[in-house]
Amino acid sequence: MIGADLRPTDAVERVVGTLPFVLDKKVEGMVHAAVVRSTFPHARIVDIDTEAALQVEGVLTVLTGADLAAESSIDPYFGGARKDQPILAIGKVRYVGDPVALVVAEDKGQAEEAASLVYCEYDELPFVESIEDAMVEGAPAVHDDYPDNACGWGKLRWGDVEQGFDEADLIAEGEYMTPAASHVPMEPFVTIAEWKGNKVEVWTAAQAPHSVRRTLASIFGLEQEDVRVQVLNLGGGYGAKGQTKIEPMAAVAARAVGRPVRLELTREGVFFTIGKHAARIRIKTGVKRDGSLVARLVDVAWNAGAYAVVSPRAVIQGMARAPGPYRIPNVWVDSRAYYTNTVPTGPFRGAMTTQVAWAYESQMDEIANQLGMDPLEVRRRNLLREGDLHPTGQPMHDVHFVELIEDAAAGIEWGDTSDVDLPPNKVRGKGLGVIMKSTVTPSRSEARIELRDDGSVVAYTSSVEMGQGAATTLLQILSHHLGIGTDSIRFVHPDTDVTPFDLTTSSSRTTFSMGAALEEASVELKHELTDLASSLLEASPADLVHEDGGISVVGQPGTRLEYLEILRRSKIEQLDAEGVFQSEGGLDPETGQGVHTIHWHQGAAGVEVEVDLDTGKVEILRCHGTSWAGRVVNPLRARQQNEGNVVWGTGLALFEELVFDEGQMVNPNLSEYLIPSILDMPRQITTREMESSEPDAELHGIGEMVIPALPPAVGNAVYAATGVRIVDLPITAERVLRGVMARRDQS
């Protein structure tokens, strides 16, 4: 079943539109909540006047942070890495969009109308918007507990960089900027919370149901068993729906009114909930004349926004990925996040990698240019090979960077410089990028499977189907290991009352991690069946073989018993088995030495662009995206991951940017925050999901490996076409045109 083009069982519902989302869920007696948000980036709350709102017909209550702070039975703060985020602002607001009050009413219109009538009086405070604002001595503190706005620091120390720079023939040095961005899942955040006695039940569009459960248990002082979190299909996640987001608001509202409460955010509310870290990357690299890299110093500053979410952990990931997929004997990385008075940030498809790859892959072409070498060749010469040590000290295994970059180059006919007839204002160029990305380690995934005496199997996992195809992929993996057809296997949606622990559906970890848990559960189930069959057939377990849902004595096909017969004859209605995947690792906080990832995710991109010299407009003519899959479980879904990466990366390369001015988010809507349409995608997209020749090769996640390679590939192609080096993403027409004009002025 691994490798088959299996279509999801719900393909028709997906196309017709009857696929169930939490958005569609209705619970008997439910009422609706609306959020009142801060209009100031940083201010003390003087007073919140709820009188007018309470007069609106249908309004049941208006909650504020002060109400929550006065409630001794709840802890109103939460957060994945630091408990610094109040459910509703307490004492002060920290960004424009910070929730300050929650209105609950019989219907949604009433709640929204009343929300507009909540009057907040603020005492404005000085605020910090950019990384530079936040890091200066004496900057306003976003959190009193962190007076220097520090929100995590990753340190990687490998070799002796000063000595490395001394040995270098050439030093390349630069500063690169990548902006804040918004995930824009088409389905908004939506949660329904209902209290049943002292137990709270939540339906929510979330990527990590068990994390939501733990957070709610902590807020309300409950046992985890007293919190039930259920998830349906997600209308996109991309990292936005990781951790805990709006569930605490829905849960406190439901507790306050004693009825089920549904909270669906407006699009502006989605923009105000989570964004992508803007980053400033300073990178200095020492190179020998033959092109070999001898030292690299990287200083990454991440804009964490107003609350930590997972930034203190994420900076460690960004740190380990910052040197890039190259052999460099001397490496020094500082990766620091800073609180600012802007929207909180979190992992964003291609997380903590797109930012650093923009820097190191742009600089790689500058190095090639200075040496007069082919950009492909300078990469090939330095890419990490099997057995090399990563700067964390971890030996590399199953690495294929050279194959990937060569494939990316071949995909756009890299060496082919044959002339094309172009109008005098148009020029073309080609560019490459290659990246490495770790997957969250340590991590844990558990799976439980039930074999029933009708021969069917029910699989329980907390992996979330969000369009990436997890449901189908895991079905194929389980079918493969059990030897039972996919038609006889059913997966249930995550429900923390019945589906066991899984850390999260993110970090491109599910196919590998939950796949491993399902494999272990399959082995366990087969072992149990062997024991039963051994009694029934009066044969030694060692003489029994499993094949296609049955067991027979080796060499005696006539003895075959189907699994369902084994259960029935053993008078067992149902046989259960569990499997666990657990990875171990961790880095020394002072040196970054240790085990950072169970394996490395790898991707590359090649692009050809056409630039209009009169307008600066860049068009991507073709893009080849390639990533290391090890083995492809489902060819269509795998290809769609890489194609989707190309589309996503196109937006980041050319136009996506969340803009802030005076602390205000300028473009929290889809009219002014652009995501790629069908007309924006490269004219020609090709992909490769690279496989090993080994039949049991390790499965690798491929959800986000082309994205980080794409913006620098475009930047390098623009440079090849025009001689203009863009260092600030996105590569807008204005930036390119300014560069083109500056070059004209020089010549």
Place this chain on the structure above:
Amino acid sequence: MTDLAAVEVRVNGQPQQLEVRGSETLIETLRERLGVTSVRGTCGIGICGTCTVLVDGKIVSGCLTLSAGLDGSEIVTSEGLVEDGRLSRVQQAFVDAGAYQCSFCIPGFVLAVHERLSRDARPSMEEMRHQLAGNLCRCGTYPEILDAVAALIGTADEEETT
């Protein structure tokens, strides 16, 4: 509740007599009153196409259309393209091409393709790309959507002559 308007419409072939608020959008009427879930709100300002609806055969954004003005209209959503349990040929083409990821936006694309092919059996691929420029897919399923469109255009003239 003061400003209720009585409207008679047909939704996916079924006559509906409704009393709607003056400010009520078509998306609210379809989702909240009639349980039509293929029409989904995303941007709220007529940009993204996830709430695409056919009103008298023309594409509208459900988030920008007030239901009170629709008296006498024929309203069709993706569910309404299914006849006797059989998918429309546009829907079948999407299924065959695997043109879905998270699938939140797909019904809107189906209607946009359907609308164009209803008035023009043989549009060019370039015309179809422009037809679909008002529908956004964040997963980036555009290549398979275009595969489905290419398959449909390839078969359009056969359908036309039968």
